[in-house]
Amino acid sequence: MNAPLKSVTLDGNETGFATTKLDALLGWARKWSLFKYPFVTACCGMEFMALTSPRFDGTARFGAEAPRFSPRQSDLLWVVGTISQRQAPVLKRIYEQMMEPKWVLAFGTCASSGGFYDNYTTVPGIDKVIPCDVYIPGCPPRPEAVIDGLMLLQDKIASGDRRPAIVKPRFDPVQGAQDGLVQIRKKGLLEGGDK
Amino acid sequence: MESLDLELDEGHLELPAEPMRLMMGPSHPAMHGTVRCVVDLSGETILNVDVQIGYLHRGFEKMCERGTWAQVFPYVDRLNYVSPMLNNVGYALAVEKMCGIVVPERCQWYRMILGELARMSDHLTCDGAMAMELGAFTPFLWMIKAREMIWDVMEEETGARLTHSFGRIGGMAKPPTKHFKDLALNTARSVVAIVDESEKMLLKNRIFVDRLENVGVISQADAISLGFTGPCLRATGVAYDIRKTQPYLKYDEIDFEVPVGTNGDTLDRFLVRLAEIRQSARIIEQACARMADEGAVSVDDPRVMLPEKTAVYGTIEATIQHFKLVMEGAKVPKGEVYSYTEAGNGELGFYLVSDGSGTPFRVRIRPPSFMNTGGLGHLLKGRMISDVVPIFGSLNMIGGECDH
Amino acid sequence: MSQAVIQLLRQKFGAAIVETHAQFGDDTAVVESSKWLEIATFLKNDPACAFEMLSDLSAVDYPERTPRLEVVAHLYSLTKGHRVRIKTRVGDEEGEGAEIDTVVGLWGTANWLERECFDMFGVNFRGHPDLRRILMYPEFQGHPLRKDYPAEKAQPLVAYRTDEEAGMSIDKQAPFGPHEGMSFARNDWTKRAEDAN
Numbered sequence: 001m002n003a004p005l006k007s008v009t010l011d012g013n014e015t016g017f018a019t020t021k022l023d024a025l026l027g028w029a030r031k032w033s034l035f036k037y038p039f040v041t042a043c044c045g046m047e048f049m050a051l052t053s054p055r056f057d058g059t060a061r062f063g064a065e066a067p068r069f070s071p072r073q074s075d076l077l078w079v080v081g082t083i084s085q086r087q088a089p090v091l092k093r094i095y096e097q098m099m100e101p102k103w104v105l106a107f108g109t110c111a112s113s114g115g116f117y118d119n120y121t122t123v124p125g126i127d128k129v130i131p132c133d134v135y136i137p138g139c140p141p142r143p144e145a146v147i148d149g150l151m152l153l154q155d156k157i158a159s160g161d162r163r164p165a166i167v168k169p170r171f172d173p174v175q176g177a178q179d180g181l182v183q184i185r186k187k188g189l190l191e192g193g194d195k
Numbered sequence: 196m197e198s199l200d201l202e203l204d205e206g207h208l209e210l211p212a213e214p215m216r217l218m219m220g221p222s223h224p225a226m227h228g229t230v231r232c233v234v235d236l237s238g239e240t241i242l243n244v245d246v247q248i249g250y251l252h253r254g255f256e257k258m259c260e261r262g263t264w265a266q267v268f269p270y271v272d273r274l275n276y277v278s279p280m281l282n283n284v285g286y287a288l289a290v291e292k293m294c295g296i297v298v299p300e301r302c303q304w305y306r307m308i309l310g311e312l313a314r315m316s317d318h319l320t321c322d323g324a325m326a327m328e329l330g331a332f333t334p335f336l337w338m339i340k341a342r343e344m345i346w347d348v349m350e351e352e353t354g355a356r357l358t359h360s361f362g363r364i365g366g367m368a369k370p371p372t373k374h375f376k377d378l379a380l381n382t383a384r385s386v387v388a389i390v391d392e393s394e395k396m397l398l399k400n401r402i403f404v405d406r407l408e409n410v411g412v413i414s415q416a417d418a419i420s421l422g423f424t425g426p427c428l429r430a431t432g433v434a435y436d437i438r439k440t441q442p443y444l445k446y447d448e449i450d451f452e453v454p455v456g457t458n459g460d461t462l463d464r465f466l467v468r469l470a471e472i473r474q475s476a477r478i479i480e481q482a483c484a485r486m487a488d489e490g491a492v493s494v495d496d497p498r499v500m501l502p503e504k505t506a507v508y509g510t511i512e513a514t515i516q517h518f519k520l521v522m523e524g525a526k527v528p529k530g531e532v533y534s535y536t537e538a539g540n541g542e543l544g545f546y547l548v549s550d551g552s553g554t555p556f557r558v559r560i561r562p563p564s565f566m567n568t569g570g571l572g573h574l575l576k577g578r579m580i581s582d583v584v585p586i587f588g589s590l591n592m593i594g595g596e597c598d599h
Numbered sequence: 600m601s602q603a604v605i606q607l608l609r610q611k612f613g614a615a616i617v618e619t620h621a622q623f624g625d626d627t628a629v630v631e632s633s634k635w636l637e638i639a640t641f642l643k644n645d646p647a648c649a650f651e652m653l654s655d656l657s658a659v660d661y662p663e664r665t666p667r668l669e670v671v672a673h674l675y676s677l678t679k680g681h682r683v684r685i686k687t688r689v690g691d692e693e694g695e696g697a698e699i700d701t702v703v704g705l706w707g708t709a710n711w712l713e714r715e716c717f718d719m720f721g722v723n724f725r726g727h728p729d730l731r732r733i734l735m736y737p738e739f740q741g742h743p744l745r746k747d748y749p750a751e752k753a754q755p756l757v758a759y760r761t762d763e764e765a766g767m768s769i770d771k772q773a774p775f776g777p778h779e780g781m782s783f784a785r786n787d788w789t790k791r792a793e794d795a796n
């Protein structure tokens with residue numbers, strides 16, 4: 001998955017060739033040239049700004065910087081923020097206007113599941129309206145988590161896997177549990193040492 | 196939403212040319228909020244405009260009625276998501292007014308410093324985004340860099356970059372960290388340096404200035420009638436700043452100025468924000484000098500404050516107190532209150548009604564953005580279509596706050 | 600907040616001022632709904648009051664009371680620096696027939712604030728130039744901030760995808776769902792109102 005191109009090492013002035021499967025080549029090309037459509041609605045948009053700014057530079061490094069504000073020219077729909085019932089038809093129409101192949105990234109808890117706005121006006125996750133490829137949890141997610149999500153999406157594109165995926169926390173508490181090493185409380189707390 | 200496949204008679208033009216009706220938004224590249232403007236155009240002149248908001252209505256007020264008073268803090272964070280700390284403080288002050296609590300001095304200074312940092316980040320974002328939408332990308336990147344610095348301090352203090360939920364009824368969640376003052380002071384200074392640079396870069400640019408000057412002019416009387424507050428009102432020359440006129444916290448002991456504009460145009464709104472960043476830096480300097488290094492940041496009032504964790508694990512009284520506060524919530528006296536503070540966009544008011552229980556009966560927010568956006572139609576009428584972007588940017592509509 | 604304004608109102612309007620109080624230092628007058636516009640005009644134009652700014656206008660729903668809805672306005676005077684809150688009660692026990700005069704002619708802010716109040720509570724403002732929903736969409740039924748509107752009752756504009764379409768279960772698992780949050784802190788307003796009546 002990491003090296004879809006299997007090149008033949010050449011020595012001297014020999015002319016050479018590279019072999020690959022068409023799918024793998026396409027996947028490789030696609031994953032590094034994602035044109036994004038930022039559908040920015042809410043607070044997560046602030047982190048989205050931070051993500052694209054110099055400190056994290058979270059999109060340019062992955063070939064996903066260029067925004068296209070016409071859905072017809074973009075292949076990656078970033079849904080950033082809460083989607084209200086009123087906004088849902090707009091989102092749906094934009095998704096339908098995008099050309100295949102297209103991917104959708106749910107940025108933040110609200111886009112993934114509605115977050116803590118569980119009420120009359122919020123859509124409980126964009127997957128109620130459109131299909132979604134990668135979910136990035138967090139309210140708002142840290143830019144590092146978003147970069148993880150973007151890389152996950154790239155892997156999925158390269159391997160042609162269209163099943164939805166969730167960005168996992170870097171430290172997985174469940175894994176620790178298997179080793180019998182769940183630490184639920186800081187050491188020394190009862191002695192008043194948590195300051 | 197209108198359907199795409201309108202039934203049209205033959206011979207009907209699909210888009211009438213005069214006046215032409217254009218929909219801008221709710222997902223528009225140059226509008227960093229979810230608002231929809233239905234504009235009627237004659238050529239490029241705007242004849243009429245209908246501003247439609249509500250695309251980010253998340254039912255804030257309804258959600259507040261489902262939890263305890265303390266559980267409102269996370270929702271408040273996400274109203275004005277560019278300066279959550281100011282909202283936290285505003286709401287905390289409102290509930291404290293009802294409970295008759297005055298927080299310790301150290302906490303007041305602490306709230307002021309954090310609040311001013313948040314105000315800086317608010318203004319930086321607004322001015323930066325406005326510059327970007329007019330094509331000046333570099334200042335935007337600089338200003339975001341400055342905002343990153345502020346968020347670093349916030350993260351150090353609260354643990355979260357953006358949505359802190361750091362306010363508490365009767366204090367703050369944690370005392371300041373050891374190096375807080377140094378951090379805040381250094382950050383404020385570096386931010387001002389960046390602002391100076393960006394300002395030079397922008398104001399020497401003819402195109403930028405031409406697009407702002409005398410665009411979106413509003414008179415004092417109109418601005419007052421439309422309920423403008425904050426930088427938008429001050430740009431017209433009205434020196435209404437709640438920090439000065441009805442000081443809360445310790446603002447009356449601080450020496451700072453209220454920058455005002457003269458024309459009430461877009462450039463004035465832009466400049467007032469930049470000037471306020473400098474004033475915020477001044478406030479931070481003075482507040483840091485006066486904040487004590489030691490002392491409590493929360494009131495010692497068992498009605499509202501959670502007991503020490505160590506005590507909860509060790510004594511039965513504290514366990515019960517903790518249980519009651521978490522399960523039933525802090526009881527707030529019966530009655531109604533209106534409390535107002537100066538947030539990034541203007542007067543942020545909270546009108547709270549309590550029925551004496553641990554759940555708010557009604558939480559009403561007076562969002563400054565709502566009023567400012569309400570004036571958008573007035574500002575746009577008669578202007579050119581290209582003026583929509585700077586005017587909209589300068590009003591700083593924040594969806595979460597405007598649409599509740 | 601200003602006690603003098605309340606005194607003035609009492610002198611001028613007498614019986615139309617139903618009730619006054621100054622809880623937590625906020626001076627408040629509850630007025631007859633029929634005199635709403637008249638009192639607002641007075642407050643704006645009288646030189647001793649001079650409330651140039653309508654800070655806020657909203658409503659509160661008290662399901663246990665009749666009239667059920669309370670329209671609340673907060674006024675601020677830039678020149679005098681004082682504030683006052685005026686309220687009026689409208690609607691029957693179902694909240695029907697809630698109607699008062701608009702104050703759009705006095706303050707421009709009232710336009711959107713009254714639209715919001717109409718949208719959220721169903722208060723009709725007589726003479727409002729453009730009384731439409733503002734935060735919710737036109738297809739929406741009911742008034743969400745009334746206590747008897749269930750918080751989680753959504754009225755989707757686009758049909759949700761089904762599990763078959765999605766090829767997996769897209770229903771939210773705990774902690775999301777109707778029981779999220781602190782359900783014990785919630786009030787059953789329909790029941791409470793029945794008990795009270």
Ligand code: SF4
Pocket residue numbers: 042043044045080081082107108109110111115138139140141273358
């Ligand atoms: S996930 Fe959190 S930060 Fe993001 S839009 Fe929702 S409430 Fe805002």
